[in-house]
Amino acid sequence: MNSGAIESRQFRRAMGKFATGVTIVSYVNEARPAAMTANAFMSLSMDPPMVLVAARNPSRFAGAVGAGQRIGISFLREEQEMLSRHFGGQPDLQLASPFRLDLAVPVIANALVQIVAKVHNVFPGGDHLIYTAEVERLEEADGRPLLFFSGKYKQLHALDPLECWKDHASLL
Template identity: 60%
Template sequence: MQIKEVEPRIFRRVMGKFATGVTVITFSHEGQFSGMTANAFMSLSMDPPMVLIAVRNQARFAASVKPGDAFGISFLREDNEALSSHFGGRPQADLEPDYRLLGEAPVLAGALVQLAVRANAVHAGGDHLIYTADVQAIEESDGRPLLFYSGSYKQLHALDPATCWFDLG
């Protein structure tokens, strides 16, 4: 299907068909640790190690984090769906996030990967701000990632060759 005019509703639906991992961006706001779920995250450079995130202009993060500030990025594991919802605007009253410091950055304990980063630049990008950041520390653990696709959470499943067959003829 070809669309001549890009309507926001259609654009949002189509962009949802790009599968992503789920991250929580953690930062200090008014002396307290805070966070937000984000899937607008990517590696930017290997040498030096850098990442990129995009956040809404109105996000608390945008008011709190400026170039030079440290913040954390936690890749969620498949059993962290409640954390994603909590930081994604649906607070869970019975959920107390387990923050810890990695270098100067708050991160979430129990995540698949934790990155401590320092913002180095902020760029305008429509209704979002694009942050580039230098990676300063990394911790990782074993597990499987939490995925997001077409408006819902998904899990990564390994293909078992013993239970699958393919007709190549």
Template identity: 45%
Template structure:
């Protein structure tokens, strides 16, 4: 043991142990959703292909997981058709939407927009939303059950991005990023 080795406290040992979620929570699901809605996120459309049919779903429960290997994850409700499709296809595309693509977010969120026909560009056999600020093509390497969702962890096989402002989701509404210019000397970085 080195002189700087730390003793493991009971709390630290417990935090490393696998903990099962308590399903008897007193947290109101609506209040949980409202509270977490205060965390601004980007808006993505997750896509896959089954046969000759393109399927898409709007998701803001998306994040990076690892740089090496490059991994991302998306959370998908067990009841969603996309859940079954991802289990079948084993691959998905991610389009990070631009600020002018709110109608597409609504379309793939279950509110079809008659005036907004989705246009795709294809990369590595998967459809990606044309005009999005970023694209990723992923192969599912792990599916982790998490409550009423599954985390589909995907290894990134292709990516690209372009300049542009993203579409955001905050407080249950779509928003746009406001860019504010500040004196760089006033910030910690």
């Protein structure tokens, strides 16, 4: 166990071993849709329904979004990796707009989950800002999530639970 100062490269590598889903956090900036890829997302509260998102400070998002504003959060499907790359700093200039509006907030069309939330508070957290937001709208669909692990995109390969039980039962 490292008891001294933690090197940023080691910290980044270790945190990368925590598998996450991939979200696109969207907002309106100068009357146009804007977005960023984020995996620093989590549910925060069930009552009221709230979520938490962290954004690098400074970033365009941090400069444009504050308390009282609405944001969109879209959980990506495994076939939407190109959107994650596009909004994560590798823009595809040929990409058509992937947005649809919900309560005048851009969300990713055909995403696994689409959330519209109103920012409640913004807190400093090291080199990031932490946004807490109350969920106002929520839509979900079936599909497989896009995952991120150890600096790479991954796909979920799970067995059908009914098949798993059947396999174990046949061993008895």
